[in-house]
Amino acid sequence: MTGRRSLIVRGLACSRGGRTLFHDVDFALEAGDLVWLRAANGYGKTTLLRALTGLLMPDAGTIARPGGDAPLYYVAHANALKGDLTVVESLRHHARLHAIELDETTIAATLGRFGLHARRHASTRALSQGQRRRVALAALALGRADATWILDEPYDALDAEGTAIVDALLVEHADAGGSALFTSHVPPAIDAGRLRILQLDAGLAT
């Protein structure tokens, strides 16, 4: 799992409302990387993540994705779920949107893994916060193995069981050749050897 880079960031800088959030951000993501982005509140973590996805134009710097056609998936603070759609319909829409081939067994397996099987035909509106978060994260598991994941507070609203599922999901994704960059206020229960930490102040230090 060496050398194949999925994301290269050079000299990234962003400001909001006239205030510089960060500048001269340099780092690279490789296949198999699990990166925990750390910073205090208000230091532009979400802005950085949005810039990495291409949804936001940075003030300066370049973001390169040399990984061929490897897709990029983003789970934001908001779960991107429609209240009137059921869990299954939400997953199907996500799959359709990202041109992911889906069959019944895969859906059933994913739902089971995330503890959503019993509620699979419930409208997402009827779910708890934690359950909705699980649906958003379950969508990740449907995607390609070599994908780059950008996750904003994935552990938000999850209970102990949910947290463990995400920990396992991340490690499994890295093992399969994917990469992930995420933020979290609590330290993830991932082996220190597997996890890389990026500290964001007004600059970057590994």
Add this chain to the structure above:
Amino acid sequence: MTSATTVFGAILARDLRLAARRRVEVLLPVAFFVVSASLFPLGIGPEPQTLRQIAPGLVWVCALLATLMSVPTLYATDLDDGSLDQSLLAAGSALPVACAKALAHWLLTGLPLTIAAPLLGLLFDVEPRSVLALAASLLLGTPVLSLLGNLGAALTLGVRSGGVLLILLVVPLCVPALIFGSGAVVALDSGLSARGHFSLLAALLILTTLLAPPATAAALRIATD
């Protein structure tokens, strides 16, 4: 990066499915259409000749307002729940999103209004031939209104009091469609040919279909940046 047509199809299918779950809400613009048009006889007087004369313009104005009133929610919920981000991310471009939204809006608002128009024709005692012309002009004109409303919604995305602001922004741009659309029916009523009006309306539709979606895509980018 998913292909544009796939994203277009996915968003369209989802929005139509969501609308099917909220049938009452979908019919609200049509209800507004009928109710607002019915106010005019109450305000102006029930004289049949007068009503017959003002009917085309009146129906068109009410259709315009009904269309624009249902536009703000087009993107607002998508912005709030994060699905707009996902749509933009999947496509890499805002164009399929803009196109899908505009088509969905027209299918759910413009088309029902066009179908409801003959009912108003009945209320205003409009001649059958003119009713047909009115429906035809709305068929060509409501897509223009949806496309322009779409642009307004993207520009005012997330802005306070966006609904009223949107109407102020978009109404001047809708004036040509209003003039050609209602003018066609008025011309027919006066015994003149409406061919010129319909040609201009069709040309306007083509022009708007080509230019509005890219502008809307740019507006979405500006709003989410």
Add this chain to the structure above:
Amino acid sequence: MRLSPHLFAFASPARFYALASRVTPGLWIVSIVLALIALYVGFFVAPTDATQGDAYRIVFIHVPAAWMSMVLYLAMAAWAAIGWGLNARLASMFARAIAPTGAMFTFLALWTGALWGRPTWGTWWVWDARLTSELILLFLYLGYLALVESIDDVRRADRAGALLAVVGSVNVPIIYFSVKWWNTLHQGASITMSAAPTMAQTMLVAMGLMTLAFWAYAFAVVFKRTQAIVAERERHARWLSASPA
């Protein structure tokens, strides 16, 4: 698009601020002098019109105001587009500064149109093609102002305004054409506010002078307003505290 080095130098808000301070007083003087001359010529020197009497005199204000309203809208759209496309801060500020002045001229054109209409047609308003187009132009200005004022993020407001102004510019010919069409179709003999075909030479002189006066005024006001916008947006920059107001 290659801009001359001179122009580029003034593309910095700081340089522009200094330039504006030097130039604006002169513009005010030019504007007032020309306006006074134009008013004198228009109201006193030009002869009374055979068909419309003295009422037509307002045309030497009405027509230049209408021209200004149109030109300023296009200028506003152009500067906004440059600011958006080239990411030029000063260009976006220009566009914002032009908008209120453009709207003012539109309002002036409508008001003088009404003053003309009253003695000529007996009503304060007629729905002729030009006045109606002018009214819609006022709505376009108001829409632009409302949009840029409602968006808190300055950069987003500038860009959204630029897009709206460009869309408006593309629409203006279409709107004008459709309104003309509407007007001629609905009233057999069209009611127009066009001045009498043969206008006295002196009246044309008055119109020309008024146009120049309006231009000088527009420059002065837009420069002043841009300075205010620059001061507000660049208030953290050091060069501002060093220079006089």
